[in-house]
Amino acid sequence: MDTDRMSLSMVQPGQKVRLVTVQAGRGLKARLAEMGLVPGVELEVINRNSAGPFIVAVKQSRIMLGRGMAHKIVVS
Amino acid sequence: MTLTDRKTITIALTGNPNSGKTTIFNDLTGQRQHVGNYPGVTVELKEGRARCDASDVRIVDLPGTYSLTARTLDERVARDFIIKRRPDVVVDIVDASNIERNLYLATQLIELGVPLVLALNMSDVAKTAGIEFDLAKLSQLLGVPIVPTVGHKNQGTQDLLAAAAAMAEKRDSYQPVPAHFGAEIDSEIEKIDALVRRTRPDLLEEVPGRWLATRLLEGDQDLRRKIEADGILPTVDESTSHLERRLGDHPEIVMADRRYGFISGACQEAIRSTIEWRHNLSDQIDAILTHRVLGLPIFLALMYGVFEFTFTLGDPPMRWIELGTAWLGGVVSGWWPAGAANPLKSLLVDGIIGGVGGVIVFLPNILLLFLAIALLEDTGYMARGAFIMDRFMHRIGLHGKSFVPMLIGFGCSVPAIMATRTLESRRDRLTTMLVIPLISCGARLPIYALIIPAFFPGRWHGPMLWSIYVIGIAMAIVAAKFLRATLFRGPSTPFVMELPPYRMPPLRSVLTHMWQRGWLYVRKAGTIILAVSIIMWFITSYPKKYAPGSDVAVAETQREQTPASPAQPSGPAELSIQSEQLSYSIAGRVGHAIEPALKLMGFDWRIGTALIGAFAAKEVFVAQMGIVYSLGEVDQTSAALRDKLQATYSPLTGFCIMLFCLIGSPCMATVAITRSESGSWGWALLQWGGLTLLAFVVTTMVYQVGHLAGIGVG
Numbered sequence: 001m002d003t004d005r006m007s008l009s010m011v012q013p014g015q016k017v018r019l020v021t022v023q024a025g026r027g028l029k030a031r032l033a034e035m036g037l038v039p040g041v042e043l044e045v046i047n048r049n050s051a052g053p054f055i056v057a058v059k060q061s062r063i064m065l066g067r068g069m070a071h072k073i074v075v076s
Numbered sequence: 077m078t079l080t081d082r083k084t085i086t087i088a089l090t091g092n093p094n095s096g097k098t099t100i101f102n103d104l105t106g107q108r109q110h111v112g113n114y115p116g117v118t119v120e121l122k123e124g125r126a127r128c129d130a131s132d133v134r135i136v137d138l139p140g141t142y143s144l145t146a147r148t149l150d151e152r153v154a155r156d157f158i159i160k161r162r163p164d165v166v167v168d169i170v171d172a173s174n175i176e177r178n179l180y181l182a183t184q185l186i187e188l189g190v191p192l193v194l195a196l197n198m199s200d201v202a203k204t205a206g207i208e209f210d211l212a213k214l215s216q217l218l219g220v221p222i223v224p225t226v227g228h229k230n231q232g233t234q235d236l237l238a239a240a241a242a243m244a245e246k247r248d249s250y251q252p253v254p255a256h257f258g259a260e261i262d263s264e265i266e267k268i269d270a271l272v273r274r275t276r277p278d279l280l281e282e283v284p285g286r287w288l289a290t291r292l293l294e295g296d297q298d299l300r301r302k303i304e305a306d307g308i309l310p311t312v313d314e315s316t317s318h319l320e321r322r323l324g325d326h327p328e329i330v331m332a333d334r335r336y337g338f339i340s341g342a343c344q345e346a347i348r349s350t351i352e353w354r355h356n357l358s359d360q361i362d363a364i365l366t367h368r369v370l371g372l373p374i375f376l377a378l379m380y381g382v383f384e385f386t387f388t389l390g391d392p393p394m395r396w397i398e399l400g401t402a403w404l405g406g407v408v409s410g411w412w413p414a415g416a417a418n419p420l421k422s423l424l425v426d427g428i429i430g431g432v433g434g435v436i437v438f439l440p441n442i443l444l445l446f447l448a449i450a451l452l453e454d455t456g457y458m459a460r461g462a463f464i465m466d467r468f469m470h471r472i473g474l475h476g477k478s479f480v481p482m483l484i485g486f487g488c489s490v491p492a493i494m495a496t497r498t499l500e501s502r503r504d505r506l507t508t509m510l511v512i513p514l515i516s517c518g519a520r521l522p523i524y525a526l527i528i529p530a531f532f533p534g535r536w537h538g539p540m541l542w543s544i545y546v547i548g549i550a551m552a553i554v555a556a557k558f559l560r561a562t563l564f565r566g567p568s569t570p571f572v573m574e575l576p577p578y579r580m581p582p583l584r585s586v587l588t589h590m591w592q593r594g595w596l597y598v599r600k601a602g603t604i605i606l607a608v609s610i611i612m613w614f615i616t617s618y619p620k621k622y623a624p625g626s627d628v629a630v631a632e633t634q635r636e637q638t639p640a641s642p643a644q645p646s647g648p649a650e651l652s653i654q655s656e657q658l659s660y661s662i663a664g665r666v667g668h669a670i671e672p673a674l675k676l677m678g679f680d681w682r683i684g685t686a687l688i689g690a691f692a693a694k695e696v697f698v699a700q701m702g703i704v705y706s707l708g709e710v711d712q713t714s715a716a717l718r719d720k721l722q723a724t725y726s727p728l729t730g731f732c733i734m735l736f737c738l739i740g741s742p743c744m745a746t747v748a749i750t751r752s753e754s755g756s757w758g759w760a761l762l763q764w765g766g767l768t769l770l771a772f773v774v775t776t777m778v779y780q781v782g783h784l785a786g787i788g789v790g
Contacts, residue, residue: 026295026326027147028570033332034143035572036177039325041336046359053366053463055575059176064459066466066476066571 008056009070011045017075018042024072032073035063043075084132085244086161090154090185091169092178093140094456094576096197099227099585100169101137104237119153119497128234128241136163139497142177142574144184146298148500158190159282164244165191167236169227172202172209175347179339180332182218187255189284191247192220193240195232199224207347214346219253228582255286257334260322264315265289268308275306293319294328358456358577366460375464378457382448383486386441393440401433423613432606436598438488438518438695443594445487445518449480450589454581459573466571472553473560475499475569478508482552484593485515489746491593493753503564507556509750510763513742514552516545519694523737526698530718531730548738555770604745608692615662616689616700663688677736677772678729678779687736693743728788732779740771 011017019041022029036058037043046055046062053064065073091097101109105124122137138157139150146152158166166185170178175196185192196209215222223239225232243250256262268289272279279288279302291299292312300309319327365374405425412421452458458480466476477499485492492512499505528540560568658664659681667674667685674684686700698717705720721730742750742764751760782788 021325024570026328028572029326030145030294030328030332031147031570031572033329034145034180035574036180036336038329038333038336040333047362047366053460053575060174061177062575062577064463064571064573064575066463066470066573069570069572 005074005076007071008043008045008065008073008075009048009054009068011043011048011075013045013048016042016044020074020076022073024069028072036061037063037073084134085128085165085241086163087133087135087240087244088138088158088161088163088166089135089169090138090158090166090181091140091195091197092142092171092174092181094574095140095169095171095174095178096227097140097169098137098588099582100195100197100225100233100236101135102585102588103227103230103233104133104135119149121153121157126237128237131241133237133241136161141181143181144188145294146296149497149505152298158185158188163190164247165193165240167193167195167240169195169197169225172196172199172207172224173205176336176339176343179218179343180335182220183255183335183339186219186252187284187287187290189252189287191243191250192252193236193243194218194220194222195236196222196224197227199232200226200229210346210348214342217253217342217346219251228585255290255335255338257290257331260319261293261327261331261334264293264319264327268292268312268315271308271311272303275308276303279303290331294331295326361578362460365457366464371460372464375461378452378461379483382445382452382483385448386445386487390441390444394437397433397437397439401429401437404433405429419617422617423610428606428609428613432609438521439594439598441518441521442487442597443590446484446491446593447586447590449483450586450593451581453480454579454586454589456576456578459575462573463571470568470571472557473564473568474508474556475501475504476571477573478504481508481512482515485512485517487518487593488597489513489515489517489742490749491596493746493749494596495593496753499569501566501569503560503566504569506754506759507559507564509754510559510759510766511552511555513746513763513767514548514555514739516548516738517694519743520737522695522698523690524734526701526714526717527721527730527734530721531725531727544734544738547735551739551770551774604748608744609696612663612689612692612696616658616664616685618661620657620660658685673772676779677775678726678732678783679736683733687741690737691741691744693745694737697737726788728779728782731782731788732775735778736771736775738771739774740768742767 005020008017019037019039021039022032022037024032041058044057046057048054048070053066054070056063056065056070089097089101101122101124104126106126108126109122109124111120111122119139121139124135124137126133126135136157138154141148141151141154144151144155144158146155157163168182168185170182182192182194194215196211199209202209209224211222211224221239221243223232223236225236227233257265265286266289269285272285272288288299292303292308293316295316300312303309316327319330323330364370367374408424408429409421449458452461462476462479464476465479469476469478478496480498481492481495483492484495489512492515493509496505496508496512499508524541524544528537532540560566659668663685664681666688667681667683670684671681674680679687682701682705686697689700690697701721702714702717705717747760747764750763751757754760
């Protein structure tokens with residue numbers, strides 16, 4: 001059911017979403033997976049102000065995503 | 077119990093970065109630590125000793141890693157150590173407040189089959205937040221003993237040691253919990269495992285077959301290369317494609333997912349109430365420090381503060397060390413009462429004490445810089461700094477993480493180049509290593525301190541020094557961009573970093589952190605600079621124009637008998653002898669020989685000779701200039717030398733000297749460390765050659781243009 005897929009960059013701070021997939025090469029996908037960003041995991045956007053890092057909470061840790069990576073992460 | 081009953085147990089310490097591993101290592105080993113070399117492992121590792129009941133324990137601190145997939149150098153080092161060096165037991169430090177992510181490494185260690193003990197660290201903070209761990213249950217689910225610890229209060233560490241020793245004792249009976257990745261993947265693993273068993277059973281002496289098969293499915297490049305010729309790869313590739321089709325993703329991703337699934341399940345059963353507590357205070361602090369408008373200015377202010385701190389606080393200790401080295405020189409000179417111009421004396425006083433002393437003088441400065449950096453790192457601020465810098469670094473093709481090595485480079489290139497180990501991509505790493513010498517390091521300060529007051533009026537001093545630093549940074553940016561566009565072309569590494577919560581680190585760990593880098597600087601002085609100082613002494617002293625015993629040599633001896641004081645330099649005749657000697661020596665002759673090239677930059681043979689000396693260590697430049705101008709022993713505060721320079725050269729030349737020293741000819745220690753960190757002489761020589769050529773070109777251009785335009789020729 002493909003209903004409400006969007007890229008993580010569209011998500012507002014405080015919102016919780018689930019990771020669907022990462023549109024990137026295998027290396028990056030694996031790297032993100034190791035840090036906890038696996039399909040199905042719940043993410044909460046903490047900070048997305050353009051001057052600061054895009055911060056997403058994954059389980060109990062916080063991950064900084066830079067340079068448009070949030071665009072590549074598809075969530076719903 | 078006889079003495080022969082005591083054996084040595086080797087423990088390898090692993091854990092995520094920020095898990096408190098280093099604190100626990102320090103708790104366990106105290107002062108008894110040092111750095112060691114391990115064959116088969118590409119970097120040096122810290123090791124220490126502890127005692128547990130009847131056994132001697134050797135603890136090796138592996139680099140902090142998130143996983144063992146060997147994507148980064150640190151991961152590779154950790155994995156290589158565990159596989160090749162076979163520690164008796166591995167202790168994984170797990171951050172209780174971030175447990176699921178931390179357990180990822182643990183699952184990989186379980187798959188590797190090594191005897192394992194987990195330390196549940198920072199368990200005090202977890203307790204205060206109301207998180208309850210059913211350790212017995214968790215231990216059972218994971219199949220390994222778990223010991224709660226509070227590293228920064230040194231609680232639980234002895235229990236941890238005991239548990240590790242006990243595990244080492246019965247290591248042969250350790251049965252790891254088997255890892256399951258779901259039916260499809262498991263069956264492919266079995267298939268590959270069986271194939272490896274048939275064709276390369278020798279590999280199974282080091283690692284379990286299932287682990288090998290798992291790694292192959294994940295696409296481990298090192299392993300693939302290792303078994304290239306054995307006909308296993310086609311099956312692996314086939315399995316991989318098959319799984320990709322069935323599961324919708326590369327097995328590597330799916331397996332990561334399954335590991336987290338396993339962890340999640342175990343944690344759900346054994347842990348109650350996971351609340352988002354630890355980030356609240358951090359969020360509030362971050363609201364200001366990474367504020368949309370305030371973030372960057374705050375960062376710049378902090379950086380400025382770091383440098384202020386380094387320079388002002390570092391000054392008094394520097395003076396003391398200067399006095400100390402002078403005193404030592406005097407004492408050693410005094411050992412030869414009325415002797416001839418003794419080569420040994422000259423070697424000791426001028427060569428060694430002068431050379432090495434010139435480097436040690438900077439130790440306070442550098443330690444303070446490293447202290448400030450350690451503090452910023454351990455409190456967690458550096459992660460934010462790396463992000464703030466990433467926006468700029470990205471535009472020149474570098475990663476935000478390159479920022480910390482470059483910052484360290486303001487102190488000394490040696491620890492800076494070593495700090496590039498945190499960079500994941502080899503391209504990023506090499507680019508950063510090659511441009512770090514362009515950042516004006518502490519050793520160049522005496523050169524600027526000599527030249528700026530000699531040529532420029534008082535109110536220009538600050539801005540001139542500032543401009544040299546800025547030029548260095550600007551050149552580093554340009555060089556990095558150039559390298560990334562040519563030699564190290566390729567996509568830039570994505571920026572993904574964990575954001576640790578802010579914390580107040582114990583002073584002891586900050587100091588240890590500082591000393592780890594400071595020690596490298598001292599060691600550089602003690603080894604390379606010592607060796608090269610001796611060589612430089614030789615080539616600036618020999619061949620001697622006047623044989624010992626001749627009238628001239630006697631006159632020189634008499635000069636040396638009367639203790640020289642800066643206020644009353646020795647007579648002109650005796651000093652000019654020294655200058656002649658220098659001109660006659662190897663260094664002097666080389667200086668004369670390259671004079672045509674030097675003239676293009678506005679230099680003469682004297683500067684050339686001093687520059688040759690500066691190859692040993694930049695600090696040596698000033699002392700060499702003193703000799704060349706027959707001024708005896710001088711340092712950068714010598715008014716006599718300043719006057720001499722002002723009389724002989726133009727401000728433009730003065731500026732060009734600084735420019736050349738800034739850009740060109742990285743010191744011997746830098747070249748040596750580049751070679752060892754990059755793995756080949758090629759890169760080190762490219763660094764040296766490229767920078768020197770760049771320095772020559774830029775300085776020539778600046779001089780010629782300035783000369784033509786009549787700027788600073790006064």
